[in-house]
Amino acid sequence: MVLQNRLEYGFNGYQVPATPRASRSTRRRSSFKKKPEDNQMCAFDLLATVAGKLLLEKESSPMSSNMSSDKDQYAAVKHAVKKECQGEDKLVKAEACDQGSCDRRYFVSEPVSQAPINHSYRESPGPENDHCRFTSAVATSNCTERFDTQKLIVKDKLHGNEKALFGIGTDSCSLRDPVVRAGKLSGLVSLDSSVQEREEHVPRSSFPGSWDDVNFVSKDDDESSSGCTHPSITKKLFRPTPRLGDRRIRKVLASKYWKVAPKLKDVTFSNTNVDFKPAYWNRKNSYKRLRSDRNYPFKKRKFFDCISVSNSDEGISSECVSDAPEKGIIGDDFGSHPKTHEVKLRIKSFRVPELFIELPETATVGSLKRTVMEAVTAILGGELRVGVFLQGKKVRDDNKTLLQTGISQDNQSDSLGFCLEPNPSQASKPLCPEESPFLLPCGVPQPLSRYPPAPGMIQQDTRNVMPEPRVANTGNSIDSDHDSAPSPTDMSVDKSTTDSRALVAVPSVNVETLAVVPVHRKSKRSEVVQRRIRRPFSVAEVEALVQAVEKLGTGRWRDVKLRAFDNAKHRTYVDLKDKWKTLVHTARISPQQRRGEPVPQELLDRVLTAHAYWSQQQAKQQLKQQQQSENCLLL
DNA sequence: GTTAGGG
DNA sequence: CCCTAAC
16 A cells, blocks of 8 residues: 555555654654743832832831931832842932922932933923923932833933833823832832823824934934934833733733823723723733633633724825835825925834833743734734824825915924824724723722823833835745844844843843833743734645545644644644645635635545545544444453 | 645 | 644
8 A cells, every 4th residue: 555655656655653652752842931930120120019008108107108208208208118138229319300399200320430321311301391290210220220221221322321110100191100000119100190181182202213213314324323313312221011910921012102192092992892900900910810810811812802903094004105105195285385395204214112021031032032023913903093193293184285285385303203003993893891801990990090001102112113014925945044034134133142141131232112020929920922924835835735544544633743844833733734735625615716826636645535535544543443343342 | 733625 | 824622
């Protein structure tokens, strides 16, 4: 039989299945699991702790409860920070605003020799800026060794010193920041109760860079554009903790952190649909609960579902924005002008929404690349629309001409910007409460829950564009060593480093968007975030698959994988099995019904033959077993 | 962890 | 490609 088949199909012959998988466990298998991360106390935790203690003190001590003056508050904060820093003297600075005594920011820091630490935080306020809305704590990287500074360090190009800024604010923007929600910051936050009423305005300064990357005129280079055109802006790294304690563990889809309109009312996130836990939600409890719950992978779709975005804008199709946009963007219906001029837009790059990725320190660079790629492709592959900003304001009326909006007159400035946004049609689907294991228990008070979280607003100032990912497929080489997925080599990540901490600490690389959130608990869900991108099988892959199945038969997909696709990390044995399924189906249908890259008929024939053969074998095997069992029963 | 099959 | 049951 074997020989016959060899003659018939021109391959090495079928392999009678051996006793299946005797030493399966000893075989090498590709693993994408990430190891859990050590518990590390980060600045956030310190600040949260301080805040919590402050709150406690405030509640328990009558003295503290009368802590009405700024001085008292300041002293309390300072004291708490010092305590937390184990006696080390940290620089605690309070800045009160002019508007009212209610708003105050606290900086927790340690003097950095090269440069002043705090002022950058307030740099370049801009005309519309309203710093006084902040009640925040900021810590520089050196504040304490317990800070997870390595992961959050950001190069401050402007000053040449490294610093990590942890901002925990309660301004209208950061109130939506999960940091505020997830952390026990109520102490600090509660210092300013009035701020809770503010949620309608986001100071433009919170997004000083969001429209910077797309300009009318090309810039000399990225460096100059990011560093010099707005020298007053300092990169800040707001710890992008998702609202859920556990959810910050996972790789966060950037869709949650779109840089979007500066006006919050334009992007309202329906709180009731989102599984946010209150700021003080007990982490342990939540973890337990989440662990015990049956947690389905938090898929991209569901992710979007969680965020109810009510955006009145009609979607601007991305086709409208291209390198040769004259065709569609000419303002030609503005009658008062005798002659209309062509407006030429050069969009150097779109700002890819901020990405937050987590990897254990032990993760390889390759896995980082894959993770980044997954995140990027998830974004780019998702439903996107383009948002247009002019002078920091979102241009909402799609029917206005460029002339009317002033875009055409303003083409020498940086005031025009584009951004990518999630498509409301995708994002507005309400989430059924049953679908979310994260929904708050009904009885749990949610002091902050009325602030619509605005994930897109979290991004404060990422001036540097994330390097455009190479979406170009490198082909479906079965032997591709590093995953045939497009490799984000533009990340310029130091390949010699396998420590993921270094990846975010590399100052020369604009990877602050890759902030690695310190992880305390990882759930399984954290691994699977989005649907994998579709990667059609190439003919070569099909060939390899067919060959392997001819040899090994159906039903030994793991072996098929190891045999023919061992180096194609993106092809799981389930993929191969599925592909075989579709191949069989494809072979059975008429060629007219087939879609995609045509598979040579010869291969399809082999598929059918092999499938028939192995089906027969399976049947025979079953028959044998049946007979054997019957014999056993008879005896 | 693999396999099989429905979605 | 995802999900899940069954092993």
